[in-house]
Amino acid sequence: MREKSNFSLFHGPQRTCVGCMTQDAKAAMVRIAVVNGHVEVDFEARRAGRGGYLHPTLECAERFVSSKVKEFRALRRKIDRPERLEIAAAIKLRLDRNSKVE
Numbered sequence: 001m002r003e004k005s006n007f008s009l010f011h012g013p014q015r016t017c018v019g020c021m022t023q024d025a026k027a028a029m030v031r032i033a034v035v036n037g038h039v040e041v042d043f044e045a046r047r048a049g050r051g052g053y054l055h056p057t058l059e060c061a062e063r064f065v066s067s068k069v070k071e072f073r074a075l076r077r078k079i080d081r082p083e084r085l086e087i088a089a090a091i092k093l094r095l096d097r098n099s100k101v102e
Helices: 058-066 081-101
Strands: 014-016 023-025 030-035 038-042 051-054
Touching (some): 058 081
16 A cells, blocks of 8 residues: 655645545645546646546556546546546656656
């Protein structure tokens, strides 16, 4: 299982990761939003619509893609494999960019 982040030491909103299914601080996760019927990564967490949360790690992105869950309660929608791969690719791209900056 994934360890909780340092953000969870603060008393803030908690969310459950749709990849590893553990609770953590909302600030430690990336939001996935359903906008106009399309699922997309909402890095700024400002998009309207239903949303779920995912840790911004390769491990959680891969678990999300391979999950046997068909419909995510947080999103009230089924997410098929191509959409999951698209979300995982966006998170991986962001992780690659951030690692090059450091």
